[in-house]
Amino acid sequence: MKFHIVVQVLPRRGILDPQGKAISDALRTLGFPQVDDVHVGRHIVIETAAESAAAARASVQSMCDRLLANPVTEDFVISSVDAA
């Protein structure tokens, strides 16, 4: 089966995120003073074959652990696993 999997990778909370800070400062300047915080990460879409949704999720978990996220500084969530 083919699966369509979406992963979000974000800087770990508590680690300085200068890109997010610069954007939140810009948003406040732009007239959105209510903005508290912004974090910028990566949205990764993977199309892959797998035996089942569980197998697809396990495979992407391994991809994240080994390449897609840096275990020292980033967290990831697999936000959806859909049959394509």
Added chain:
Amino acid sequence: MKVGIVRFPGSNCDEDAWFAVVEQLREDAIMLWHKDHDLQGADVVILPGGFSYGDYLRAGAIARFSPIMQQVAAHAAGGGIVIGICNGFQIACEAQLLPGALLRNDVGYRSMPVTIRVERSDLPLTSEAHVGQCLTMPIAHGEGRFTASEDELDRLEDAGQIVFRYVDAAGQPSAAANPNGSMRSIAGVCNANGNVVGLMPHPERAMDPLLGSADGRVLFESLLATVNA
């Protein structure tokens, strides 16, 4: 001494490393293409600066899968000397040859001279320097903010794995002297055995007073003294 300089697609300080070894030290160097499977007898491997693979995903993240990195890892595991400079430091961290990670600078891209203090002088890269010696050399990077968990940083301090710190004119670490927001002003670290060292500043671009500083020479001379010992 024979120095192997790994050339990845996007490396741009490989020629500077060559200049340092061949033109300045009058030693042997060999360019190693990233798809090679042989270090060709190099005593020292340099992972040079640049933007390997366009810094896709994260700086250094893709380069670590280059075929030659298996030989580099084996060389390191066997006690061989590996020096990662700038992007090479990022690659060595991603390859888990070195601890920690190098994140986006707190203030964007910086290209400027910095002063670093030698924290250990018993390593192949620092044997001709002395602890507390301050060296001025350039940096040029956007992602050099050394980061690790507080526990890991304590462990690295205890194990003596911090090799260089950014310091001010008085030789002291300070926020003003830290060009990228690195935790604990760390500019360079080593592995547990000390044979793998990574640093963000460029000693290979500080080999001659004509270039603004010759302070990088002591590090290359240390490598030479170690290899010839």
